[in-house]
Amino acid sequence: MEATTFVLFGATGDLAKRKIYPALYNLFIDQKLPLSFSVIGLGRRELSDKAFQANVEQSLLTFSRREANDPVLMENFLRKFRYNVLDVNRKEDYQKLLQLIEQQEEELRMEPNRMFYLSVGPEFFETITANIHESGLGSAKGWKRLVIEKPFGHDLQSARDLNKNLSKAFTENEIFRIDHYLGKPMVQKLDVLQQSNPVLQALWGNRYIANVQITANETVGVEERAGYYDHVGAVRDMFQNHMLQLLMMLTIHLPNNSTSENVRFKKKLVMDSLKLLQKEDVSSNVIRGQYGEGTIQGKPVVGYISEPNIAATSRNDTFIAAKLQIDDYFWRGVPFYIRTGKRMKDKSTRIVIEFKEPLKQSGTAADTKMPNLLIFEISPNEGILLQLNTIDPLNKGEFKPIHIDFHESRDNVPEAYENLICDALHGDSTFFAHWDEVELSWQWVQPILDAYEENLVPLHLYTAGTYGPVESDELLAQDGYHWWFDDKSVQEIESIKGGQYAYHTND
Ligand SMILES: NC(=O)C1=CN([C@@H]2O[C@H](COP(=O)(O)OP(=O)(O)OC[C@H]3O[C@@H](n4cnc5c(N)ncnc54)[C@H](OP(=O)(O)O)[C@@H]3O)[C@@H](O)[C@H]2O)C=CC1
């Protein structure tokens, strides 16, 4: 891998500590970092290199999933880290940074390849990229890359404005927009599973699939992020990015040995085919919710408007469920139900594919028969489960669902940030959000934002520790379906199977 200077804006922040340093450390242990690699951490506070390295070490001890107690390994890793004070608004700080980088590249005989990672608030993105451009930091002979964290805009117009400004300093091929759901190992496997298994390939589309359910439930509430979250809500925080990315990754049809260009092109096709909602239709296709007080894992929790720094009058959404339709050859007629919420009963991100029931449709008595389900467990557990029907040996004539279940041990699963940083170091943008799809995602979400703004969609209060407002069940019920793995469906299956079915986990 090519020599790289990893220039980290926001090196003293929360994301750097919790995700970026542990990811770099794991890549280092697995020998996936370039041999010639150095990190320059940036922030306003004064820190010596030693103090910075001590902070990095502390974050590894706290957050790394791997052992961080081998002193030699640790020393070798920390030696790669240096710190430099930089205020994003001070032009002279960029000149000092340029000198430091050039000096280091010369000392270490490194090619001038620079990866600029913006782990700072989005309000700084345009200032930083303009200064990288003007200062000459981005003009070296090697390659340059920009890694940015969501949010990529606040609505369609602001996303377009942001992109226009970033494009003045970096080309689209140089911009790596992180959506950490695209780094989750199961999400990265979705296309391979489809491409390399004819049994799945043959079933992939509207001929056999009745509906698809994509869920990302969290048990946590707003935590200490009121300032951010109360302005974005579930629709911007999770739906516009993570949830639509899951939809794209599941539904694209890729050729064998596809490239990042193929992925980008096919994702755009999916988003282009997504039926747009009119503002007036939002209330019949989208359920907006906000959590009230309740109990999570036996502990009482307050409602959203009683959380610290949230106004008692806040109408912010903490839950969204929506019905989407892809109007193309493969998916026409298959409803996609997507939901995500905070303070839900359990922590689970999963995709459930419910297959059509040919026996029921042809009028054959099959009351006890369950539909075939294919479930991709994305996190916190990773696995694939297939539900098939067989005959109950104790009660002939009755169907009994059986489960073919594969689960990956959590220890074997790399963190999303490891995968993504490794890909960015290789210049592979397959699992990053490309501008086309980001723009089309905002375009799809914009009528929802407008309808919320104009209060055209009711805000349903749901009890913390449940599966969201009952209205979200009705969204499926009107089409003859229900959410799988909520209490009702679990009981239904258990009553037939006579055993423990669900594998719910906690945050
Ligand atoms: N934390 C998380 O889990 C996630 C965060 N994100 C995104 O990542 C980004 C960073 O988030 P997070 O780490 O939580 O934020 P923090 O508030 O914890 O950190 C912000 C960082 O920015 C630096 N900073 C602030 N102002 C300036 C300035 N004027 N000049 C130079 N540096 C400055 C701070 O350093 P100093 O104070 O030393 O100047 C600090 O290192 C955001 O865009 C966020 O939306 C995305 C997903 C998850």
Ligand SMILES: O=C1O[C@H](COP(=O)(O)O)[C@@H](O)[C@H](O)[C@H]1O
């Ligand atoms: O991006 C975000 O994701 C997290 C949920 O991520 P997960 O990997 O734990 O599923 C969410 O809590 C946060 O609000 C959002 O900004």
